[in-house]
Amino acid sequence: MSGAPERRTRGRTSPSRLRALDAYLLHCERPLLERQDGPWGEAAFLDVGFGEHPWTTLESARRFRALNPSLRVIGVEADPGRASAAASHEEERTHFRQGGFGWAREAGQPVRLIRAMNILRQYRAEEAGAAHEELGQALLPGGLLVEGSTDGPGGITVAYLLRRGAEGLAREALLFHTDFHQGFAPRLFRDWLPVDWRRRMVPGSALHAFFAAWTAAWAEARAQGADSPADSFHEGARRLSQAWPGVSAEPWLWENGYLRWQPPTEVPRPQGL
Ligand SMILES: C[S@@+](CC[C@H](N)C(=O)[O-])C[C@H]1O[C@@H](n2cnc3c(N)ncnc32)[C@H](O)[C@@H]1O
Structure with missing residues (x-):
């Protein structure tokens, strides 16, 4: 190439x-x-x-x-x-x-x-x-x-x-997808981010803000009684979809361990790339 x-x-x-x-x-x-x-x-x-x-x-x-x-x-x-x-x-x-x-x-x-x-x-x-x-x-x-x-x-x-x-x-x-074999918290995905974002998800970056919102939504879901990994994923994703533009609200995705973030413009690029 x-x-x-x-x-x-x-x-x-x-x-x-x-x-x-x-x-x-x-x-x-x-x-x-x-x-x-x-x-x-x-x-x-x-x-x-x-x-x-x-x-x-x-x-x-x-x-x-x-x-x-x-x-x-x-x-x-x-x-x-x-x-x-x-x-x-x-x-x-x-x-x-x-x-x-x-x-x-x-x-x-x-x-x-x-x-x-x-x-x-x-x-x-x-x-x-x-x-x-x-x-x-x-x-x-x-x-x-x-x-x-x-x-x-x-x-x-x-x-x-x-x-x-x-x-x-x-x-x-x-x-994002998980089958919950390692439990669930949004930070589970950090090691598997695309190569351009892996070392650039720092405070102040667009992806850091997205993960902070996801983590807050997931923590709220747990505090409201969504205990199992699958339930906390599902309920956290539902809450995030109401708070963050572009998070797909299709129940099939959440029920099967998927979350799709499709921002109104495009997925942001890391700073400097
Ligand atoms: C870790 S394996 C991934 C195999 C499979 N896609 C998977 O997900 O399990 C990566 C493969 O990509 C190949 N590869 C790396 N750069 C490539 C390129 N520019 N074009 C085609 N293949 C490439 C390597 O030779 C290697 O066999």
Whole structure:
């Protein structure tokens, strides 16, 4: 890629690690996954940096094809050994290729959805913006880039949702998810923030203010008797949605451990980036 050098890493992944994102996309992005008109018929789901085994790509292919049986799925890996090892899993509409963030644009492949999970953790915060731009170039208008981090088992997720619009790639939302295996407090997400925010969530920053409001809403919920992790998450999210612009008020999200913050303009950038 031109924006930032590719990173050689161990490529650690695990089956089911990205199940929560798949469930979110199936529920909230159904039209994006199903669309077939014009170029959308050939528009792929692209899984960038699938790691040492293509488990998560194959799992998502199976899940998304429940909505769109002819969906083209392409796993892209910078590491040539991982890309060629994955080739044994290819089938008619599932492919694995060696490449970087610009692969789809270079290949002329239209894309509806790009996932780049647990990749930018190995990059510098200053490289995130260029990586998003390069990844997003192959998206059709309305297409979505999901970029973020999870813990090893996939029980904690934080991801940017970036949408291609008429003006370019918009920082549409931040998505948080937990399955409560570590209990719950909003600070649980701090270690899994996108790389550009991880060391910049300092007092005075927009994300610090958001987390302070979330923590206050969650503490109020507990004080009012929402004791279990799931109840305090749900009730805290409900209270936050009434106090903080852009917090989605969809009960399905809260009932399933998701909170989406979609600010009226865009997700703020950390200062200096
Ligand atoms: C930690 S693994 C993540 C695997 C999987 N996405 C997951 O979430 O479990 C990161 C992978 O990203 C690959 N990678 C890093 N930079 C890349 C780039 N610019 N383009 C494609 N793959 C990249 C690495 O080779 C590595 O295999």
